[in-house]
Amino acid sequence: MSKPPTDTSGLGYSYHLPSGGLLLRLKNSLSQFSDLFSEFNRYIAPAYHHDRCERSVHMRLYSMQKREFVMVFLGFLICFGLAIVIGLTGPPITSTSEITAKSILANTTLAKSKTVLATGPFAMKSPLMTTYSQQLWLIAKLVTDNNDDEKYDKSFHVSVAIDGITEQHKPLSILRADSVRNRTRHLSCVRNDCEEFTILHLGFLEYAHYIITVRFYGLESFHQKYNIRSITFYFKTYSPEFTQIEIWFRFIFLLFTFIVICWYAHTLRKYPIYDWSIEQKWMSILLPLLLLYDNPFFPLIS
Template sequence: MTEGSVQMRLHLMTKRHFLLVLLTFFGSFIAVVIVGTVGPTILKSQADSHPLGAHNSSQLDEQFSDFYSVGPFILYPPSLSKFNQQLWLLSQITNQKHVQGSSMKITMEVQVQLSTESSDKATPYGKQINHNRIVECKEVCDDLVIMHLGFISEQSYRVEVTFARLANREFFGNVTFKWTYYNAAFTQLEIWFRFGFLVLAFLATCLFVYSLKKFTFRNWSIEQKWMSILLLFLCLYNNPLLPLSFLVSSWIPGMLDALFQATFLSGLLLFWLCAYHGIRQSERRFFKFYLPKLMIVFLIWLSAVTLASWQKYNELEDPGYNADLDTKNFMGFKVTFFVVIGLYVLYLLYLVVRAFVEMINSSHFDIRFKFLSGLMFTVLAISIAITVLRFGNWSLQPTFISGLTTQYNNSAEFLAFYGLLNFYMLTMAFVYSPTKYALIDSHFQDDPMTSMISGSDDETSLKAWHAARESDSEG
């Protein structure tokens, strides 16, 4: 005989209740986006804060040798703190012999020497870094990322940049350098909002588990079991260790943040697969039910973590590192990642279609399927829309890991992503939690053939719920 399942709020919610839940979800999401639109910009450059503007080659000493080198340029970034998070040095070259409508490529060797301002001695990054770079130029060449620091370990730096082995020296005109870094005001906003989301996630986790403590674990529905896990992952996603990033001079806190985010997102992907499959199948053996899903999602998680770790390691060894210097390995990772994502999407669509076909032929279309699908596709649609509007086709380019194009452009984009996932999880935690007068009843069995609630069953369940509430109030 099939065990009963814990009655969820979902079973007793009317259309008015669903409307209120959705209004709360969208209202909260829109509210944080509005806050983000009036929030500080995320990235700043030296020109934004320094009255002299960006460094210009015409204002700096130039040395020309027989093999056509320009520099070294001695550059100093503005005073930095750990709240500035990351630092980029970019250069832009003017093509002094530009012909209207034409373009050309300039080949050069970029030499970078990084040290602290207080001493000419090299930091751990400090031996000379040489990289061959190719820049496409029209009237003005594309921005060239000279250096990127993934975390700020010093307040001041001294950088020497030399452009050597120029194949087209006669085209080499003015050079403009620009420092770009995170706005400290945005960092403070990020800390406060992520802390707020962390508190909400922690409280939701405690309340959700507490509401289920009087029921045995075997009676929890598959959604309730997964929510107890996903809420813990949500706490990690909001990163309780975030303050360490500003207290210690190490790359480890940043790496842990990337690991936590990948873990939560992978857990959410696994939940969707298990929910759509489990909603129509009560027998869920590990090797047959969970193992294929775990393998697909594990490959996605491994690809994401490997990309982040590989990029972080190379930046520590070489701040002049850029993904276009290692295109072969980088593209190999990207192809693997997108292939696995493609397999996941196909598998998920298959499970959704199978569940839809089986549920639509029943006398009552399962409310669990409706809610799960409606909210999931809403979250996916918003996420894809934000991604496309922000990044366009940059994910298809050969390089995008440490480029400025992959950073959030303003506070609204940052809060939109974080707020969307947090409010999505909190909404599911509310709907899937048991009511105060929850029942363990055969009407709510976690079984595809018996979890359909007919109209009479709804009426019976509502009467039982009201009766339990009245008896409790009388007592």
């Protein structure tokens, strides 16, 4: 009969390294993740099957009846439909006025020049601008005599000089002649119709009228080949009627948002923030952000 192996340490114990390797590590990691989620789960707003003890402040959402849900959604749909109807029947967003290059050059010495449509200069006066106009775009559209079924793209430069008309009816240089800005534009045409391109954009209107002088560079060869028949300039601004409606809408939503914030703070004032649910905490952040989104200073900058 063989003898059992003797214990060399003399303590009567033997130690074995744990087995399992990567699988055991993965199991331990999942166990730690489960414990972490369990700690986080206690802060989540309760569901119908959750225990109400050790939970957050009771939310009205979880005790609403079907009739109340229907009324809430019905109110939302009515407000949404009312906004669509006002948008469809209300004034247009932008207001556009146009002027042709031939009418600009009619009383000038350049009217008889054959290349004036390809070069300019085109000095034009903008329509009356008010604070409700907000912004100004100047857009140009070319029409040629080309009748071939082809598409072509021409790169050229545009220079712009701007003068503002003061209350004393005197021009004040905004963009001086010695610092004229040059911008590269692309003229894309199909047959005799060319796409519109933006010449300038003013994001803030300080004067009631502007005198804008436009010059083209690099269209001479294009004019010789396709013959520019006409150029139409469009002055586009926000419609004053639309701006007034926008101001009223912002004011109404600003007032309602402020009322909801006051009501929300009054409702939760007796509960410590620690007991608020995640939805309630986020709502306390989103409501002030919504107040800023309505932009209380919009009437001052429009």
